[in-house]
Amino acid sequence: MSQCRVCGRSVELVLDLGSQPLSDVFPPEPPAAGQEFFYRLQLGRCAGCATVQLLEEVPRERMFGEHYPYRSSGSSVMRTHFSDWAKHLLGTELAGKPDPFVVELGCNDGVMLGTIAEAGVRHLGVEPSGGIARTAEERGVRVLTAYFEKETAAAIAAEDGPADVIYAANTLCHIPYIGSVLDGVSELLTDDGIFVFEDPYLGDVVAATSFDQIYDEHYFLFSATTVAELARRHGLALVDVERLAVHGGEVRYTLAREGKRPASPAVAELVAEEAERRLHDPATLAAFADSVRHNARELIALLTRLREDGHTIAAYGATAKSATVTNFCGIGPELVTTVYDTTPEKQGRVTPGTHIPVSPASAFDAPYPDYALLFAWNHAAEIMARETEFRERGGRWITYVPDVRVL
Incomplete structure (x- = not known):
């Protein structure tokens, strides 16, 4: 029985997908027996807050090392997706601010922040994988090669000041130590700033039986219901949700400091839809x-x-x-x-x-x-x-x- 990374209650097994290798480590040739790392891929549901998560945590250094191969720019659809989002930020949240600051967690090859950099907006990408961090720097993006957590956030705030927007795409669900990340967001965010992240949506995974969305890097499968609870535990509030078609179905969640922004009706609507579907029920x-x-x-x-x-x-x-x-x-x-x-x-x-x-x-x-x-x-x-x-x-x-x- 595992312990929930959100609330500390027990996590009950939902699905056992057996012994699995690291999903993004492609050996140059078939390794000898015993030379490849394997772990047990089991999906569970918290008996307390209902957050769906893996039972076994793979050490982050094994997954996101120097030679991590995934490149967000590899798809023209995703290049457009991130460019459009950056332009949206420039025209809304960042417009009219005297010296806005944007931080992206897991900036990958800089596909989103490249547009922010071209606009001359102060920014920082936090990317633990050295190879793709260098690719982002070649794109003109300022990058800190590190894992983001509370201590990282404090160091960034001390050097650059608070961030108006903190963003993460297909990153937050990768991070088991999510409490430290949310504490870091709270540490770094301006009083009226927003934390926006997009990740695969539990509702779409269940509806489409897309079980391949479950792998070592996807520690959490979020929903609006569970994100609202996660945010509350760290002095934040879920103030908006947006369904996205990319990557087989995602949700873009917007968090703000509690009491600083009214919640969009979309939040209550999606939470109600999840309740009607009995999305989190064991059955x-x-x-x-x-x-x-x-x-x-x-x-x-x-x-x-x-x-x-x-x-x-x-x-x-x-x-x-x-x-x-x-x-x-x-x-x-x-x-x-x-x-x-x-x-x-x-x-x-x-x-x-x-x-x-x-x-x-x-x-x-x-x-x-x-x-x-x-x-x-x-x-x-x-x-x-x-x-x-x-x-x-x-x-x-x-x-x-x-x-x-x-x-």
């Missing part, structure tokens, strides 16, 4: 777990049948979340020969745990495989628009969200 989460196991069985049966019939199968998108699928389902090179991906840092390597070779997306070309398993399903529209010839030559896509199907 709802148990049904989700049953659907996950069903989809996993269906996927492995489909791939096995296609291979037995002599068809060739590759995959598209060496995503972090695909590690959950391949390792839980036991999908290795005997079923899927290659994974094609656009990230240079992953190419020429093998997938975590199951050791499927990773090839450049530019090599996804004739002769095409008969089928392509779409691991990067959250970028399906972008990928299919780019890979039209695959379909024209008779290729078929396979997806497993919300269910297993051949497109």
Whole structure:
């Protein structure tokens, strides 16, 4: 039984996805037995505050080291998403302030702060992974290579003063020591400032059975209900929510100091929707777990049948979340020969745990495989628009969200 990172109560098991490797560590070749780090991937629900979280914490240094490969700029959809958000901030929260200051937690390669920097606005990205921090600096972004917590916030405040906006995208859910992070936000934020973060939404994960959103880096699956409780415990209030289509369904949460801003009606509406759906009920989460196991069985049966019939199968998108699928389902090179991906840092390597070779997306070309398993399903529209010839030559896509199907 694990202890909740929000309220300290016990966390009860919802779903066991078995022994899993680090999702974003792609070995140069299949490691010898015992040379690859594994942990137990189990999802649970707090009996007190209902926050959905992992039972086992992977040390942050193992996940977010010097060679962390994910690049936010790798998708044109995400580049537009972050550019639009930065422009929104410049035209609203930051407009008219004499010397505004923006801090981003987990700024990655600087895709959002690059727009802020170009506008001449004072800023700081806090990024623990040295390689991508340097990429952000090359973009003209000022970066502190560190993990953000209360002590970090105090040091930033002492040097730069308080922040008008603190932002995090696909970062807060990665951080088990969330109390220290929220205390740091409270330490650094101006009296009337806002903390905005966007992360995968529990409601969308449950609705779509997107169990690959559960992996080592996604320690929490947030909802409006649980974020409101989390904020309250640290002198903050949830004042706005916005549903986002990116990454398979996210919510952008806006927090402010308690009593400083009125809450948007959207907050009460989403909390009420979650209550109506009984989103946090053990029975709802148990049904989700049953659907996950069903989809996993269906996927492995489909791939096995296609291979037995002599068809060739590759995959598209060496995503972090695909590690959950391949390792839980036991999908290795005997079923899927290659994974094609656009990230240079992953190419020429093998997938975590199951050791499927990773090839450049530019090599996804004739002769095409008969089928392509779409691991990067959250970028399906972008990928299919780019890979039209695959379909024209008779290729078929396979997806497993919300269910297993051949497109």
